[in-house]
Amino acid sequence: MKKFLVSLIAAVTMAAASFNLQAAELKDGEQYITLSRPHSEKTEVIEFFSFYCPHCYAFEMQYEIPKKVKENIPADATFKQYHVNFLGAQSENLTRAWALAMALGAEDKVKKPLFDAAQKNSLKSMNDIRQIFIDNGVTAEQFDGGINSFAVTALVKTQTNLAEQLDVRGVPDFYVNGKYRVNPEGLSRDDFVADYVETVKQLLKK
Secondary structure, three states: HHHHHHHHHHHHHHHOOOOOOOOOOOOOOOOOEEEEOOOOOOOEEEEEOOOOOOOHHHHHOOHHHHHHHHHHHOOOOEEEEOOOOOOOHHHHHHHHHHHHHHOOOHHHHHHHHHHHHHHOOOOOOOOHHHHHHHHOOOOHHHHHHHHHHHHHHHHHHHHHHHHOOOOOOOEEEEEEEEEEEEEEOOOOOOOHHEEEHHHHHHHHHO
């Protein structure tokens, strides 16, 4: 992944405007990988990420891939971001906190400060995470009343169970309709971000 990110940075710097994404034909094993599981009944894109992951931070803050995917998918498709438990000392607490953010519709309020804190390794307990929520517009009552609620616990299970079912081993990792995994190694280095978005859009039609 480090080698891949270096290539990505170089490619974005010297991207060729003439690259024709619309003409690119998707091939299984190249731009995407088909999973041996049923197609989802929902039209959806799910990104698995970790606040501790520097590549996820680059995807989110520098290249804005999640934002561009969300903006370019059809109106009947949903885009979700699920946190994983296998990176960082506070990963399980962050998965629960992210579930609370989803339940409150506060993802955009807390995403960047949680990323920043995790990247600095400054999170030592749930209390540190709680303070970030409070500092960014979530009341203490909302946090304390929701963090261990039934709804949040259900969202925690949704995230962790799906990560296990899809055998997610690294992040960032994008899945389309529960059937297709975007393969970043097979995407264009000339215009990686646009190719990522176009690949997701085409996979949603399969």
